[in-house]
Amino acid sequence: MSSIIPLWDQAAPYAAAGHEDEMPHLIPFIQPGSESAVIVCPGGGYGFLADHEGASVAELLNRAGISAFVLKYRVAPHQHPAPKADGQRAIRYVRANAAQYGINPSKIAVLGFSAGGHLTATLGTQYDAGQPDHEDFVERQSSRPDRVILCYPVITMESYGHSGSRINLLGEDATQKQIQAFSAEQQVKADAPEAFIWHTSNDQAVPVENSLRYALALGKHGIPYDLHVFEKGPHGLGLAENDDTVRVWSDLCLTWLKNQGW
Known part of the structure; x- marks a missing residue:
């Protein structure tokens, strides 16, 4: 691991008033040879x-031979579009600097937990090809992730959603148009990236229907996905190192990545 990488050279856009000095950043974990x-x-x-x-x-x-970057994206009091802007900028940055890190610019995935899973699903459904004439080389890059990994993700902003995530991201008075735009299952496109998804069926904070809805949306467009639903386990397990049943999710995910050529 080396020092942090600020996502912007100057103040980050869309900052909340009084928090303009907060700089979203990446923490690199580069694996030689990956x-x-x-x-x-x-x-x-x-x-x-x-x-x-x-x-x-x-x-x-x-340890599995894959380089990683931990994204420190902005959260409340910052609201949309700050987190999405941070995520898109992170993908563009890694792609723009792929040669420096020995990375194939077509092998950049995003992995997210819970609300980070919502951000990941947003990045996997709302992306662009970049601005080819932009003076900033980073902004010329595509923001589309090549694969997404969703861990007990918040997906929808409608029923079965997580109200705290919705309020923090969109505010108390979010419009129906905003709610639909950030319900990722409604935004899947035909060229959306393939996905690995896992959840527990008794998650009380973010119901499993979030993952199921996203998988159904991918399937509707013929996009391959690998979905795993474990019977029991609370929300927020992370690597689930103390749960002998759920902890296998990371092995399943690494096998999936290997099969994808990662």
């Missing part, structure tokens, strides 16, 4: 970032 990378987005309801869903996940990826 040509693939995973950007890790911790959860926290868009109110904080959970420590156990960051560095330990990047270190696990390193």
Whole structure:
């Protein structure tokens, strides 16, 4: 691991008043010889970032021979579009600097937990090809992730959603148009990236219907996905190292990545 990488050279856009000095950043965990990378987005309801869903996940990826970057994206009082802008900028940054890190620019995945899973699903459904004439080389890059990994994700902003995440991201008075735009299952496109998804069926904080809805949306478009639903387990397990049943999710995920050529 080396020092943090600020996502912007100057003040980050869309800052909340009084918080303009907060700089979203990446923490790199570069694995020598790896040509693939995973950007890790911790959860926290868009109110904080959970420590156990960051560095330990990047270190696990390193042990599997994969480079990783932990994304410290902005949360409340910052609202939309700040988190999405941070996520898109992170993908563009890694792609723009792929040669420096020995990474194939077509092997950049995003992995997210809970609200970080919502950000990941947003990045996997709302992306662009970049601005080819932009003076900033980073902004010329595509923001589309090549794969997404969703860990007990918040997906919908409608029923079965997580009200705390919705309020922190969109505010108390979110319009129906905003709610639909950030219900990722409604935004899947025909070229959306393939996905690995896992959840527990008795998750009381973020119901499993979130993952099921996203899988159904992918299937509707013929996009391959690998979905695992475990019978029991509370929300926020992270690597689930103390749960002998659920902890296998990371092995399943690494096998999936290997089969994807990561």
